[in-house]
Amino acid sequence: MTGGSNNEEYKVRLGGSDETVEFTLGNSFFVSNENSEWGGGEIQVSVLMTKTHGLISLEFHLRGTLKVICDRCLEFYPETVESRQTLFVKFGEETGEISENVIVLSREEHHLDISPFLNEFLILALPLKKVHADNDDGSSGCKETMIKKLKEHLIQEVEDVIDPRWDELKKLLDKN
Numbered sequence: 001m002t003g004g005s006n007n008e009e010y011k012v013r014l015g016g017s018d019e020t021v022e023f024t025l026g027n028s029f030f031v032s033n034e035n036s037e038w039g040g041g042e043i044q045v046s047v048l049m050t051k052t053h054g055l056i057s058l059e060f061h062l063r064g065t066l067k068v069i070c071d072r073c074l075e076f077y078p079e080t081v082e083s084r085q086t087l088f089v090k091f092g093e094e095t096g097e098i099s100e101n102v103i104v105l106s107r108e109e110h111h112l113d114i115s116p117f118l119n120e121f122l123i124l125a126l127p128l129k130k131v132h133a134d135n136d137d138g139s140s141g142c143k144e145t146m147i148k149k150l151k152e153h154l155i156q157e158v159e160d161v162i163d164p165r166w167d168e169l170k171k172l173l174d175k176n
């Protein structure tokens with residue numbers, strides 16, 4: 001995992017006293033995000049940083065909603081997500097990630113861009129199957145018009161695939 005260089009907003013200062021940093025990830029985070037499948041969202045983030053024996057632990061708590069694409073109708077819907085993760089930061093010679101959730105920062109560095117981790121935690125927090133929740137009456141919460149359009153589109157695609165072959169055949173027939 002590599003950190004985006006221009007994410008100044010999401011850099012936390014390390015090495016100071018124990019503290020909690022709190023902020024909200026809004027649409028700007030998700031729009032500038034490489035994961036363009038997300039249509040936006042609002043996520044409350046709190047990071048509790050504690051220092052023990054030269055190791056800094058960052059306890060993340062993320063909760064809120066993320067606009068994701070429904071697998072069934074391909075429309076955006078708000079998915080509720082919640083995630084608790086812990087990162088450990090050590091200081092060493094070179095910056096790098098030595099194992100999952102353990103990062104080494106060179107001694108000259110005092111800031112960590114946490115945006116790639118926030119991204120990763122949100123991906124992990126999402127359910128495998130992303131679909132609109134059912135309505136109260138048990139019917140599908142999906143956009144029916146969208147499903148209809150998709151079906152039509154699919155039929156059109158199949159026809160488009162078949163048509164060129166017919167054209168070739170016609171050409172052959174015309175020649176003879």
Ligand SMILES: [Zn+2]
Nearest residue numbers: 070073132142
């Ligand atoms: Zn849907």
